[in-house]
Amino acid sequence: MSDLVAAAESMKKTERFTRANWVAELASRAGLLIAILAVIAYGSIANPAFFSTGNFVNVLTSMSIVGIVVVGMTFVLVVGGLADLSVPATIACGAILSLGLQPMIGPVPAFVVAIALAGVIGMLNGALVGYAGVNPIIATLGVGTVGLGIVQAAVGGVIVYGTNPASAELVKGRILGIPTVVIIFAVIALIGHFILSRSYWGRWTTATGGNYSAAQASAVPVRAVKAGAFVITGIAAGISGGLLGLTLQSARPLVGTGYEFSAITAVVVGGVSIMGGFGSVPRAIAGLIFVQLLTNVMVLEGVRTPVQGFVLGILIAGAVGMDAALRKRGGG
Amino acid sequence: MTEAHCALDMRGITKTFPGVKALSNVNFKVKFGTVHAVVGENGAGKSTLMKVLNGTYAPTSGTIHIADKEVRMRRPADAQALGIRMVHQEINLVPDLSVAENVFLGRMPGRMGYLHRSEMIARTTAILEELGAVVKPRERLGDLSISQQQLVEIAKAYAANPRIIVLDEPTSSLSDHETAALFRILRKMRDDGIAIIYISHRVKEVLQIADEVTVLRDGAMIETRPISGITSAEMIRLMVGRDVSNVFPKTPATVGEPVLKVENISDGVHFRDVSFEVRAGEILGLTGLVGAGRTEVAQTIFGLSKLVEGKVSLNGRTLSIATPADAVRAGIAYVPEDRKGDGIIPEMTIRENISLPILRKLSRIGRISGSADRALAGKYVKQFAISPPDGERRINLLSGGNQQKAVIAKWLAAKPSVLILDEPTRGVDVGAKAEIHNIIGRLVGEGMAVLMISSELPEVMGVCDRVVVMRDGRASAPLSREELSEEKIMTLATDEEAA
Numbered sequence: 001m002s003d004l005v006a007a008a009e010s011m012k013k014t015e016r017f018t019r020a021n022w023v024a025e026l027a028s029r030a031g032l033l034i035a036i037l038a039v040i041a042y043g044s045i046a047n048p049a050f051f052s053t054g055n056f057v058n059v060l061t062s063m064s065i066v067g068i069v070v071v072g073m074t075f076v077l078v079v080g081g082l083a084d085l086s087v088p089a090t091i092a093c094g095a096i097l098s099l100g101l102q103p104m105i106g107p108v109p110a111f112v113v114a115i116a117l118a119g120v121i122g123m124l125n126g127a128l129v130g131y132a133g134v135n136p137i138i139a140t141l142g143v144g145t146v147g148l149g150i151v152q153a154a155v156g157g158v159i160v161y162g163t164n165p166a167s168a169e170l171v172k173g174r175i176l177g178i179p180t181v182v183i184i185f186a187v188i189a190l191i192g193h194f195i196l197s198r199s200y201w202g203r204w205t206t207a208t209g210g211n212y213s214a215a216q217a218s219a220v221p222v223r224a225v226k227a228g229a230f231v232i233t234g235i236a237a238g239i240s241g242g243l244l245g246l247t248l249q250s251a252r253p254l255v256g257t258g259y260e261f262s263a264i265t266a267v268v269v270g271g272v273s274i275m276g277g278f279g280s281v282p283r284a285i286a287g288l289i290f291v292q293l294l295t296n297v298m299v300l301e302g303v304r305t306p307v308q309g310f311v312l313g314i315l316i317a318g319a320v321g322m323d324a325a326l327r328k329r330g331g332g
Numbered sequence: 333m334t335e336a337h338c339a340l341d342m343r344g345i346t347k348t349f350p351g352v353k354a355l356s357n358v359n360f361k362v363k364f365g366t367v368h369a370v371v372g373e374n375g376a377g378k379s380t381l382m383k384v385l386n387g388t389y390a391p392t393s394g395t396i397h398i399a400d401k402e403v404r405m406r407r408p409a410d411a412q413a414l415g416i417r418m419v420h421q422e423i424n425l426v427p428d429l430s431v432a433e434n435v436f437l438g439r440m441p442g443r444m445g446y447l448h449r450s451e452m453i454a455r456t457t458a459i460l461e462e463l464g465a466v467v468k469p470r471e472r473l474g475d476l477s478i479s480q481q482q483l484v485e486i487a488k489a490y491a492a493n494p495r496i497i498v499l500d501e502p503t504s505s506l507s508d509h510e511t512a513a514l515f516r517i518l519r520k521m522r523d524d525g526i527a528i529i530y531i532s533h534r535v536k537e538v539l540q541i542a543d544e545v546t547v548l549r550d551g552a553m554i555e556t557r558p559i560s561g562i563t564s565a566e567m568i569r570l571m572v573g574r575d576v577s578n579v580f581p582k583t584p585a586t587v588g589e590p591v592l593k594v595e596n597i598s599d600g601v602h603f604r605d606v607s608f609e610v611r612a613g614e615i616l617g618l619t620g621l622v623g624a625g626r627t628e629v630a631q632t633i634f635g636l637s638k639l640v641e642g643k644v645s646l647n648g649r650t651l652s653i654a655t656p657a658d659a660v661r662a663g664i665a666y667v668p669e670d671r672k673g674d675g676i677i678p679e680m681t682i683r684e685n686i687s688l689p690i691l692r693k694l695s696r697i698g699r700i701s702g703s704a705d706r707a708l709a710g711k712y713v714k715q716f717a718i719s720p721p722d723g724e725r726r727i728n729l730l731s732g733g734n735q736q737k738a739v740i741a742k743w744l745a746a747k748p749s750v751l752i753l754d755e756p757t758r759g760v761d762v763g764a765k766a767e768i769h770n771i772i773g774r775l776v777g778e779g780m781a782v783l784m785i786s787s788e789l790p791e792v793m794g795v796c797d798r799v800v801v802m803r804d805g806r807a808s809a810p811l812s813r814e815e816l817s818e819e820k821i822m823t824l825a826t827d828e829e830a831a
Binding site: 194195198199200201203204206207210211213214215216217218219220221277278 | 634636655656657659660666668673674675676677678679680684687688689691692694695698699700742746
């Protein structure tokens with residue numbers, strides 16, 4: 001399986017740095033698609049439980065929460081901001097606040113406040129990375145830890161439970177047969193895609209990641225653009241956390257653990273460059289779909305958890321390694 | 333070789349890069365126990381020749397003999413093994429290590445991983461004393477002044493017992509006093525029998541220190557002469573001495589009112605007290621040697637570095653510019669020197685590159701108008717004959733000349749009232765060069781004020797209406813077209829008294 005991924009990846013990346021040939025371009029877009037279809041084909045043959053509406057809805061639902069983070073994380077990678085490691089803390093923030101504030105201000109205001117605070121965390125990250133020039137890994141790790149500490153202290157308890165069943169019903173419910181979270185994810189993905197590919201802010205984001213000093217010399221407000229990517233990720237992680245809290249009806253500080261890794265894996269496997277300047281939301285989501293389906297097949301096939309981690313780890317290291325190698329070769 | 337004292341003999345060295353002949357049949361011979369200067373304009377081939385000598389480049393043809401034996405060098409380590417040491421213009425040391433550790437970096441005395449610190453210190457002390465340098469071996473390198481660091485660099489080269497030392501513009505960061513100290517050290521090394529190759533622009537210093545001088549021009553060896561047989565005027569003439577034919581047609585334009593005016597500006601580091609004005613319909617040339625502060629002046633006007641003192645005004649209005657965005661709003665555009673580094677976003681298309689500075693104007697409620705974006709690119713691709721004529725091509729797939737045209741287009745789209753061009757034709761082929769000059773000529777004809785930085789004298793003389801020469805961060809009074817001569821510019825650029 002990973003051979004196929006590697007082949008698809010290499011097709012796509014080679015094209016990117018050599019020729020703007022539409023055949024190669026098509027192959028590059030199709031690469032990940034082929035990999036996804038291959039996983040589906042394998043899953044269908046290997047396990048009867050795989051190819052069923054129920055399973056796909058499950059995959060889609062579990063994908064949606066992390067998918068919202070993926071949309072934000074795409075901006076961070078494209079702008080050349082490496083990664084946002086404050087995501088687990090921001091998700092916890094969103095989950096704890098949206099549940100914990102319910103008795104005081106009601107479910108909707110609680111949700112809004114949670115997202116606003118997540119945005120503030122994003123602004124802190126952005127200020128440190130974009131304006132102060134701190135390494136993104138260190139900045140987001142530090143801000144995340146501090147943010148989580150403050151929320152824990154403010155809420156007091158270790159685990160917070162939901163008190164408003166109506167809001168839980170809404171989030172867990174379906175609209176026209178489609179789970180609400182999936183719809184929310186789709187809307188956010190569309191907005192993210194629009195911003196990155198059609199708005200001047202998105203063009204600025206790609207330009208800043210592609211060549212920071214040239215973008216600066218072209219009157220792009222590079223610092224603000226870089227900071228903005230972290231604000232977007234902060235808000236996305238806040239929404240994600242809020243929905244997670246409402247779905248689970250309980251939130252503990254470690255509720256967001258692992259989401260940063262899942263999001264980064266999806267974005268990188270989708271072919272978004274970790275060095276910035278290249279990538280789109282649909283690509284990242286294709287990466288997410290592939291990883292989620294692969295994980296789903298492994299779970300159904302009874303692959304043990306450590307082995308699953310092993311596969312995903314190789315996938316991310318391989319994708320990043322390929323990006324670096326191709327960038328070096330075709331860089332000039 | 334017949335001469336017993338020949339340290340280095342490079343014969344018929346030719347080096348070609350795709351599309352460029354950097355060196356053409358260069359013969360270069362250096363004797364042991366002499367200081368041999370290599371002089372020439374920017375781009376004459378001095379650094380290429382030295383890169384061939386230190387194994388960075390393999391010559392396309394020609395042979396190299398060291399101490400009368402033919403050698404082949406594939407990498408810098410081979411050159412080092414043969415006793416060739418380079419002292420680069422930029423300091424190449426580790427600031428957090430001590431002086432002694434730097435001198436012995438990579439060759440520390442010791443056995444099986446155990447470092448003989450005391451031996452290293454003793455040997456460093458001896459070398460520094462021998463060179464007459466007042467630096468302590470235990471000092472942290474980063475705490476030393478630039479000139480002291482340069483001495484450590486030389487001590488490091490000397491400690492390796494070299495046969496040939498190459499110094500590339502060693503005095504560019506030194507004061508007169510420090511230069512004198514450096515010269516004492518060079519004479520000492522020369523008397524030890526080392527062959528010293530001294531690369532410099534500075535004619536006056538070459539006359540002081542060198543025994544022999546070789547002049548390079550346009551990649552060819554022009555002449556080698558003993559220093560006693562040459563005057564500074566002759567040397568400048570040999571360096572320049574090319575026919576200034578009319579390769580650069582000058583389009584006539586009516587010169588109007590001053591547009592950009594800078595008065596006594598300084599950035600506190602690279603230049604001070606620079607004043608000039610650029611008028612509508614005029615190309616003002618800003619020339620001088622590399623490192624004279626020209627680019628820094630342009631970047632300061634454009635808001636890329638900080639203005640410490642002085643005043644910049646545009647159309648009579650004093651500007652306060654903190655970022656490039658401010659400059660663009662005010663009506664200043666800047667085509668940078670380093671096209672790859674500052675000019676283009678390599679993975680974006682021609683279209684995306686061109687519209688970058690004015691994206692907001694092409695957008696409504698945040699959304700870029702696709703048709704306006706494409707129309708803008710299409711207009712300039714056609715107007716500038718960018719090849720291939722397809723705005724959707726990724727810009728890094730274009731030739732240097734076409735990339736440069738796209739970068740100029742990017743700025744014209746912003747409709748500036750003054751255009752600053754920093755080495756606009758560096759690294760582009762002859763055809764594209766003429767096209768770029770035509771574009772500039774047309775702009776000036778339409779009343780644009782252009783400030784053009786260029787190191788290439790024929791270009792400066794052919795294209796510019798007036799020329800300001802910079803030397804060591806100071807600007808000369810502008811020379812009018814009638815006053816222009818290559819000799820005059822070179823003298824202003826190199827000679828301390830004349831400026």
